Amino acid sequence: MLKQEYTLTVYTENQIGLLTRIAIIFSRRKINVESLNTSPSEIENIHRFNIVINETEDVVRKLCRQIEKQVEVLKAYYSSNDEIIWQELALYKVPTDQVAEKVQVERLLRQYGARAVVIRSDYTVFEATGHREETDKILEILAPYGLIEFVRSARVAIIKKSKGFHEKLQQFEQSEPGEEVIENEYLGDNAGVFSM
């Protein structure tokens, strides 16, 4: 079986420590995570992980079962690239004088869908979202002009076919609402307490 890019979508409880639990499922098997993104989902108290790895389908399927086995995981899906709509966000910081003089900024903005987010006298920050090749292309164009800094986000993805899970989640939420995470009132309270 051929290795290819797979995106895992994992719905979880909002729980401290779960990131480690999920991460060690990959590290234990010596699987490199290409990108990992976690954020609240459309439903309160339910978080969503997007994890990109390069593996065979067989391995990915097993990984999903191991992930789903975790107590606080509601559901884990995996999808190949043609089953999802996905984006990454990239920021590019370049010296303003260089860009102004040498880059065809207009072309950059129009043709590659970039956007200037900050323009200062010393530097300009461009933003672009898209697939890897697209954000890479802009990087390539800007590189010769004294690129100061570059950063790219993890992948965010939406599964083309998965309209069902949103409903399921809402049903979950109605019938069995999640617990609130209790904030610890003593943390940060540096009371002068001795301990043994």
Place this chain on the structure above:
Amino acid sequence: MSTVTAIEKKPEATTAPATTSISGSVAVLEAFIAEGVSTIFGYPGGAIMPIYDALYDYNDKLEHILVRHEQGGIHAAQGYARTSGKVGVVFATSGPGATNLVTGLADAMIDSTPLVCVTGQVFAHLLGTDAFQETDVINITTPVTKWNYQVTDATEIPHVLAKAFYIAGSGRPGPVLIDITKNAQLQKFDYAGYQKCTHIRSYRPKPIVRKEYVEEAAKLINAAEKPFILFGQGVILGRAEKEFKAFVEKSGIPAAWTILGESAIPTDHPLNVGMLGMHGNYGPNVLTNECDVLIAVGMRFDDRVTGRLDIYAKQAKVIHLDIDPAEIDKNVKSTVPVWGDCKETLPMLTDLIQPKTYPQWLAKFNEFRKQEEEICIYPEMHPTDDVMSMAEVMNLLNELTNGDAVIVTDVGQHQMVACRYAKFNQSKSNITSGGLGTMGFGLPAAIGAKYGAPERTVIAIIGDGGIQMTIQELGTIMQFGAAVKIIILNNQFLGMVRQWQQLFHDKRYSFVNITSPDYIMVANGYHIAAQKVEHREQLRQALTTMLNHNGAYLLEIMVGKENNVFPMVPQGCSVAEIRLK
């Protein structure tokens, strides 16, 4: 200790009349009582002192066994859980106390043993400051727990412990660790009583049974000519012994066990054809690669069972019954997966199959059995020289206990011999460290096993290597009077490693020569009756004395120095390549 006032005065402001104000520590003990816990294994320390302080007043309701090392505590809780079928409970303090639990957690995790471990932790405001005896217990234990959680606020305790017991004991069981900061133990809060947990939104302990798969499985079984059942601990954990026996008897299919599945059906059952795996029986291993339908029940195709996977049962259609969906297709691809609790799925399957017998197929197992008997079993059980063998000890023990004892083993040659030869009439009788192979497991696990099954005879079979790993637990036996019978099979070597060195490393015996203390003196030092057996003529009498003795007893039996355990599937070989010598 005097400055805890800062914490004590906090949440008492509004005391609702319907509720009472209790400390987090008391809440822990109340949770235990509500969950039916009667025995706790543990070891105190600074960070868990409030809980121990509360325990002082619960002496009449909760029995606490003070072990001599936290590793002993957790192995004892494992032994307890495995014989009683209940959740084992352990206390340990922060830092070194908690890290001493790690081996037992790993062992319980891989052998699916239900445990709730409560560890003390430093005050919440000291977390992450490298405070005295602070370790990141949650992150250290994450890979070896089914679930873990750190409590920093006492109000969480009833709810979190309810969750802990539910997770530990339900579905595929496993160890859970709850780390409680000292302030949460001391903190008083309004207690509204304890409510058991029966549901967690994101947790599905039992997968939904797919009827069509059960039907599919029944079809395969009904059409089979040489079907073969492999059963594991899932049968015991699912309390499905009766359902399993009914399935085996109606189907007429020969069944073989993994070492953790042993005792799920009686050893003498005519369809019980023996042990699988590296040191299993000849027939079951060879015929795995000859059967046409392989039915795996509550077992996980461990590599010690399968040998080389790429040539394992390739000719067979595989039916896999398991409660853990992640086990299905993990190692061996199944033709028909049957997700579910085997207590539910087995009767469904039994209903759909035709009653049958396979006399010719069964005869094959018996033929292999005869060969094994001749080449291995008989000579091992009846040695002709002066040197005693491990097998003859087991043989005699079977005769004297009638197959009614709980046998707890450590890890090594004696473990394989004990598991191969022990006779069992009832379930939950074979307590051993299967998946992790933890030396040092035997003695403390036997102590726990005795508390889990106080009415039964508990016999620990331990090597001279393994006993020295947790020998301090003799102190626990001394103090609490656990009536454990301990047999040390002393071959003056780390026998199993020596066997491998002999067979696979040209007899280069590198650091496997281990000397022993005078065990009789050691035992006597702990006020435990003991005897050493050096000659065959003493053996029967010594075993009888041990079994009749009221209380704990240690028997050291000198056995052959360089005896090997056969049959054996050498590592990297197919199960069909099992060697008889």
